[in-house]
Amino acid sequence: MDLILTITSVEQDKKKKQRYHLFVNDARDPFTSVHEDLLIKFRLFKGREIDADELKQILHEDSEHRAYVLALAYLGARQRTEKEIVRYLAKKELEEGAVRKALERLKREGLVNDSAYAELYAAQRMRSQSKGRRLLQQELLQRGIKRDTAKEAASKLNEESETEIAVNAAIKKWPHLKGEERERKHKLAAFLLRRGFPSGAVREAVKAAAQSELEDEDGHMLDN
Incomplete structure (x- = not known):
């Protein structure tokens, strides 16, 4: 029963x-x-x-x-x-x-969407935390985003914007690096690579950072 x-x-x-x-x-x-x-x-x-x-x-x-x-x-x-x-x-x-x-x-209901999440996360973190697409892709994987979705989100990031952000990060970091110019460039390149920036963007950023210091010195000499 x-x-x-x-x-x-x-x-x-x-x-x-x-x-x-x-x-x-x-x-x-x-x-x-x-x-x-x-x-x-x-x-x-x-x-x-x-x-x-x-x-x-x-x-x-x-x-x-x-x-x-x-x-x-x-x-x-x-x-x-x-x-x-x-x-x-x-x-x-x-x-x-x-x-x-x-x-x-x-x-x-559209309340959970990993593709939209990944694209928004990558775009925001690239600008707010000066990170390159490689590092951002790794972070997305750590958050449980599927590999294909993370890779697609990273690939949609604008390359010019990524290089621009790498340059800004390099110029900001450059004054704090010690040693001869060659050593400083090596340290800066390693720093940017750890941040996930591609080698092409790193080369441009290191060059821009070193050049910015020369321009500052030239401007200071003219002021005197």
Whole structure:
């Protein structure tokens, strides 16, 4: 004989106002809790009888709904990658299927889009942190972006802008480097390569940095 549960009381959660505790068969402790949307959908009110199969469906849908709501809250702070969403929801001990369904829904609604995320991230970090496409591609991979998506985002960065940023970074770094000119150029080139700039941009940047110092010296001599 299938297990039949009778809802004998429904109480709103005092902290999470959108969730309700279900008490069954006159038990003093709540049997489970559900979101108010499911409370209404399944008409989970006092006196309602639930069999085992329906209970399984209710709990499954509630798990999916909880995963979606948690992911939305997590997205509220800033844009996230698919991998970040999955990692976050995994910590909440949700079913793998519920996590997958929540992620699929977020993607359909355009709230999670790894391609758009990668392009925006790469463009912003290149300018704000003076990083080249190689380093940015590595950072995207570390954030869980798929290799092809990260590579495509990096390839869309403007080469002229990348060189310009490398030049600006080099000119800013040059005065702080010690040693003879050749040693300083070597140190600067190594610095720019670590920042992910390609060799062509590095050569132009090192040349521009050294030239900027000569121009400053010439200007200072004319002032005197």
